[in-house]
């Protein structure tokens with residue numbers, strides 16, 4: 001099997017496409033929240049997304065126990081990796097010779113899991129040089145640098161040929177870009193018959209407009225959460241036909257309720273919990289066929 005061709009050196013850092021992207025690059029270059037690093041330290045998979053699934057209360061044990069906090073961190077991390085597993089479950093059949101693309105790849109945890117499951121190459125793009133270096137260092141430590149590579153690059157202008165990718169995804173990264181531009185770029189890089197998957201938080205058109213909690217999340221992360229309707233429209237306009245739309249809101253609430261009790265809270269927990277509960281915000285997976 002051939003290794004990734006280094007046509008663009010991983011160290012090349014392009015100028016940000018817009019001042020906003022410069023701000024986002026800076027945000028992620030400076031990010032070092034314990035809620036992300038301590039969870040990643042559990043097994044070396046570093047995520048910047050949230051968790052899904054039921055809490056394993058037996059594994060957590062007694063809150064009065066001195067080992068409880070460590071168990072809580074491991075449990076939150078297990079739920080975040082379970083989220084990636086569900087995303088990967090929706091990629092369809094992937095072979096060892098296929099190329100997968102992680103758009104907005106963070107520190108690369110999902111990319112490592114994808115390679116471990118499918119044995120194929122996984123290319124990621126992030127605006128943050130620190131994240132790309134982190135992901136590439138982890139891949140080197142794991143001996144999979146020939147298969148898993150992160151680059152500093154705008155996901156609206158990715159360094160892949162037309163039709164090159166068997167599947168691509170955004171895991172909690174689509175709220176930083178215009179959705180029509182994003183879906184057009186995924187549609188370009190995907191082979192006909194390929195699969196696009198996003199897991200995202202979106203505001204619910206049935207609520208009316210973005211709630212104050214959604215506005216609080218936007219301000220906290222400097223992002224721009226889209227509505228569920230916008231996702232459908234942007235996909236439909238770009239030859240991406242939804243194959244599955246899964247409302248993960250009930251599955252992510254236990255993660256947030258558990259996280260709110262931990263010492264690693266960041267202050268955004270209340271906004272997620274309240275907006276999921278009042279129906280103004282939804283956590284969804286959308287898998288679409290490139291037709």
Ligand SMILES: C[S@@+](CC[C@H](N)C(=O)[O-])C[C@H]1O[C@@H](n2cnc3c(N)ncnc32)[C@H](O)[C@@H]1O
Nearest residue numbers: 047048049104105106126127154155171173176
């Ligand atoms: C919340 S993190 C998600 C990281 C990763 N997908 C995960 O699940 O761990 C958002 C990511 O989107 C990336 N991002 C935001 N806008 C981007 C853009 N225009 N091009 C490439 N990456 C972008 C950020 O650099 C960051 O890595």
Ligand SMILES: CC(C)=CCC/C(C)=C/COP(=O)(O)OP(=O)(O)O
Nearest residue numbers: 033035047048049172200201221266
């Ligand atoms: C679902 C939505 C709206 C997500 C917004 C994007 C985002 C910042 C995700 C989590 O990143 P993180 O893991 O760095 O955040 P935290 O530090 O809160 O765990």
Ligand SMILES: [Mg+2]
Nearest residue numbers: 035036048049
């Ligand atoms: Mg996190």
